[in-house]
Amino acid sequence: MSFLVHPDLRAVVTENDWAYIESLLQDLVKRAKQHPADLFKQLSSLGVGPLVTHEVGIDLKDHRTLQELSSRFVQL
Numbered sequence: 712m713s714f715l716v717h718p719d720l721r722a723v724v725t726e727n728d729w730a731y732i733e734s735l736l737q738d739l740v741k742r743a744k745q746h747p748a749d750l751f752k753q754l755s756s757l758g759v760g761p762l763v764t765h766e767v768g769i770d771l772k773d774h775r776t777l778q779e780l781s782s783r784f785v786q787l
Contacts, residue, residue, distance in 0.1 A: 712743040712751060715784035736787055 717723045724732050742750045756764060771778040
């Protein structure tokens with residue numbers, strides 16, 4: 712499991728939300744190493760604070776818009 716983020720994430724996230732997002736991302740990376748299947752299941756129906764899952768899939772080729780958007784992202 713890997714996490715991709717906007718290359719200038721600090722510019723995208725408001726200052727008020729930055730500490731929460733940073734903490735959440737660190738937690739996700741840690742949990743992905745310890746319990747990847749459980750984390751994937753949770754993220755597939757995500758509703759954590761300001762983050763909400765809109766689509767779930769195995770291959771980004773099935774979601775062209777997400778593929779284009781994520782092509783600029785960097786690994787966390």
